Amino acid sequence: MSKIRRKPLITILLLLSCIISGAIFVATPPYTPKFLNISSGIDSLLTDHFEQHLIPSTSVRKYNIEVDSTFTRTVYRVAVPPTFSKTMFHFELHQNLLRYNIESPARVIFPERDMNIYIYDNNTILSTIRLITTEPKILD
Numbered sequence: 809m810s811k812i813r814r815k816p817l818i819t820i821l822l823l824l825s826c827i828i829s830g831a832i833f834v835a836t837p838p839y840t841p842k843f844l845n846i847s848s849g850i851d852s853l854l855t856d857h858f859e860q861h862l863i864p865s866t867s868v869r870k871y872n873i874e875v876d877s878t879f880t881r882t883v884y885r886v887a888v889p890p891t892f893s894k895t896m897f898h899f900e901l902h903q904n905l906l907r908y909n910i911e912s913p914a915r916v917i918f919p920e921r922d923m924n925i926y927i928y929d930n931n932t933i934l935s936t937i938r939l940i941t942t943e944p945k946i947l948d
Contacts, residue, residue, distance in 0.1 A: 850927060850935055854884065857901050882935045887942045894923040894939045
């Protein structure tokens, strides 16, 4: 094919791709983040997440740490068996929290393989989830 025939073909393809891109841009709804009532919203979201992962309420201990005179941070200490997938728990929690523009980085503590998940918004840690591995129970 000569250069003369290629120019109209390339021009038509570029025009077609611009039209398709514009149609996709117009048809896509704008992103609007969901907002969460920070104190009660995160608490209920975490409670639901614990239930989804079949963590009994007796395995969850919740307490508050006073950061300063105006702010307290909630810490959840969750006892989980060695077979519990902490990574999957964190991944699914992270996906749920991203809908509200809340970050949730985690740190694994070795050699215990415990995991601390930090839930924070606007550079402030709101809550900490400590997934503590329990010793396997020996059946008699």
